[in-house]
Amino acid sequence: MQSPEFKIVPHGSDTYWDAVSLRDEILRKPLNLEFTEEQLAAEHDQIHIVSHADQEIAACLVLQNTEPDKMKMRQVAVRESLQRQGFGRKICQYAEQYCAAQGKSLLYCHARDVAVPFYKKLGWKVVGEEFTEVNIKHYRMERSLSKPVE
Numbered sequence: 001m002q003s004p005e006f007k008i009v010p011h012g013s014d015t016y017w018d019a020v021s022l023r024d025e026i027l028r029k030p031l032n033l034e035f036t037e038e039q040l041a042a043e044h045d046q047i048h049i050v051s052h053a054d055q056e057i058a059a060c061l062v063l064q065n066t067e068p069d070k071m072k073m074r075q076v077a078v079r080e081s082l083q084r085q086g087f088g089r090k091i092c093q094y095a096e097q098y099c100a101a102q103g104k105s106l107l108y109c110h111a112r113d114v115a116v117p118f119y120k121k122l123g124w125k126v127v128g129e130e131f132t133e134v135n136i137k138h139y140r141m142e143r144s145l146s147k148p149v150e
């Protein structure tokens with residue numbers, strides 16, 4: 001694959017709404033769920049990362065600054081027709097580099113059980129027991145980040 005370009009887009013921008021639409025298609029509709037206005041409004045101070053392929057969003061994710069030394073990675077979604085082509089790996093690696101550059105030492109996520117093998121391939125580790133979120137099994141997963149070179 002060609003190396004995708006990554007953009008951090010403002011909450012509420014046209015590209016933010018394109019990413020919400022991809023997240024809705026990939027993460028919400030299959031569960032018969034919809035985003036609420038409150039859920040999306042609560043993302044106003046989160047970091048929205050997208051990558052494009054042929055003018056269309058290929059993948060997106062959201063980073064939430066939860067603690068001084070940690071960030072939470074949320075809402076990782078790759079367009080269905082582009083899955084298993086490396087877009088997920090690349091956008092997660094971009095997020096890891098971004099967090100390390102912010103001085104964070106740990107990135108964590110609530111991974112759906114079907115996505116655990118994907119995160120393991122990227123070096124993430126399961127921490128703790130299974131739990132339920134949006135009606136499906138999840139695991140907390142973590143990735144230690146190396147410090148950026150001074």
Ligand SMILES: CC(C)(COP(=O)(O)OP(=O)(O)OC[C@H]1O[C@@H](n2cnc3c(N)ncnc32)[C@H](O)[C@@H]1OP(=O)(O)O)[C@@H](O)C(=O)NCCC(=O)NCCS
Pocket residue numbers: 026027075076077078079082083084085086087088089090110111112114115117118119121
């Ligand atoms: C899970 C998801 C983000 C992975 O992104 P992707 O672009 O399809 O994955 P990549 O092509 O970058 O895969 C990287 C590696 O993980 C593997 N992999 C990807 N998805 C996998 C899965 N569901 N099960 C097992 N392995 C998987 C790939 O085979 C590849 O392995 P390799 O390095 O040996 O070739 C994407 O498929 C997706 O959006 N799925 C639906 C939504 C979802 O589950 N999101 C995660 C919510 S926690």
